[in-house]
Amino acid sequence: MIWSKYNYLFKCNNHYYLYNSLSNGFAELDQDTYNNIKNNANNIEALENDSEIYDFLFKMKAIVNSDQIEFDKIKYVTLRNRFKSNTLHLTINPTLDCNFACPYCFENDHIKNYMTEETEDKIVKFIKNYSNISSVFVTWFGGEPLLAFRCIQSLTHKIEKIGLEYKAGMITNGYLLNKNIICKLKDLRIKSLQITLDGLAAIHDSRRCLKTGGKTFERIISNITLLNELNPDIKVNIRMNIDKTNLEDFVKLYSFIQSKGYKNVYINPAFVEDVDNPNSNPCVFNSAEKAVFIQQLLLEHGLSFSLLYPSNERTECSVRNPTSVVIGPQGELYKCWHDVGNSEMVYGSLDNGITNEKILLDYLIGADPFEDKSCIKCKLLPVCNGGCPHARLQAEKKGLKNAVCPPIKNNLKTFLVLHKKKKTL
Incomplete structure (x- = not known):
């Protein structure tokens, strides 16, 4: 031993x-x-x-x-999970159109296509070609998917007729949620929603406004309230995109949401990332600054989130899985939703199958932490899972070292002690 x-x-x-x-x-x-x-x-x-x-x-x-045996076990379990094939994970973009004009979002630059019934039928055929799956999980994405609610209804019913176990979630800005849509979410098997709020009204409305310049915060809150009243079983994850321009609003927004007394509504911080310019964007947190922010949340406000202490689940982002596919409104295929709308990152289509194997293989096995010398040596490999594959690939192309390491890596002692301390707060 x-x-x-x-x-x-x-x-x-x-x-x-x-x-x-x-x-x-x-x-x-x-x-x-x-x-x-x-x-x-x-x-x-x-x-x-x-x-x-x-x-x-x-x-x-x-x-x-043996350390080598333990490393091999970690690698085996991770790869076994990476290539599980019993569930088909589809991220479906019924449109790239959006009613918002968020400065950090990609939709502003893209053609506002909407999915046709012909493409819906091709998706159904695409699903049927996966003979080994027993279930389908769909994430509705966009653009703003609720702009294409007709498509969501139509395609859901078509997928249900295949006879596989079916569940769904949605990433939405929440502005178009109304009584009619909320009452139909249960029948559409939508169990969870992710809604972004970037602070309280003043900050949020300056960053997430309508294309016409109109405010959105109050209406989104009203819609979440209505959703919680009519369909409280739906889990709502409120994501706040945090950078140096709005960090002080996170605690204020957290307290505001808590004061509402919602059931099944949760709020979490998400750091804005600039994959293209990770070291030169003055608004984006570096790893050390993320660590300070996480520490302050606990020490000054008693708030603790998953970033403080790792999880030992051997799971990676679903882009590593061959049965995870992102489908654009014209039937184009991507591996990662970061790439939606970028024609250079299309690896195939519903009509023609795989047309760019390099893109596909890069996501499946490229920039692998089990081939990265610094990851292999790292004490946190068993709980890290290598970070975001998209970010890893971008960092590798730019020759950046440790660009996707979690904040805990260089602050392990501090984070562990804080984890113990939070039980006394």
């Missing part, structure tokens, strides 16, 4: 800790145990003399037979 390379043994403010990313276990130690482990980490036989400590370390996966 050996001391795992995925261990992090450390001291902070006269407290002693051990974290292991294989088990995602985190424990506070007494000083004697800490000293015993520290002095004998390279001499496991000495630790065997204390069966209590040895058993604890074994259960925590702090001692293992």
Whole structure:
């Protein structure tokens, strides 16, 4: 048995800790145990003399037979999940049109196509060609998908007739949600909505206004309220895109949403990323600034989110999965929704199948963390999953190192101690 390379043994403010990313276990130690482990980490036989400590370390996966075996197990489980093929994940864009004019969004530059019934029928045929799947999950995306609500209704009913298990979610700006649409969401099997609010009214309306320049915040809030009254089983994830121009509004928006007493409505911070210019955009947070913001949320406001402590689920973004496809309104095929509307990133079509294998293979196996020397050496590999594949590919093209690493990587001690501290807040 050996001391795992995925261990992090450390001291902070006269407290002693051990974290292991294989088990995602985190424990506070007494000083004697800490000293015993520290002095004998390279001499496991000495630790065997204390069966209590040895058993604890074994259960925590702090001692293992081989680091290489553990690495291979992580890789195997990740690849097994990566290539699961029983569920078809479709992101369907019934239109690229949008009623908003958000400065950071791609839709402003694209043709405002709407999906035809002919394309709907091709999607149905496309699904039927997957003989090994047992279920279909659709994410309605755009543009603003509710501008093409007729298509959503029509295509949903066509997919249901195939006879597979079917579920759906939607990413919407929330402005067009009305009583008529809300009452139909359940029949359309839509279980969740993601709605973006970029702060309270003044900030939000300056960033997410109508194309005509009209305000949107109050109407979106009214629509969320109505949705919560009429269909509270639908989960609503409110995403706030955060950069240096609106960071102070997150806590205000969080408190405002909490004051509404909504059921099944959640709000989470999402850092605005500039993949093309990650180190030169003055409005975008770098990794250190993200870490400071996360820390302040907890220490100053008692708010904690998933970015503070990792998860050991061996899951990657669905773009790595061959049964995950993004379909544009004209039947064009993409792997990632970041690419929607970019003709250079189309890898095929419903009519012609795969026409650009390089794009497809880049997403499936390119910029793989299991072939990245820095990832292989990293203590956090078992809980990191490599970050966003789209960002990894872009970083690789630009020769950027560690551009997609999570904020916790360079702040592990601080984040772990804060994770412990949050239980006392």
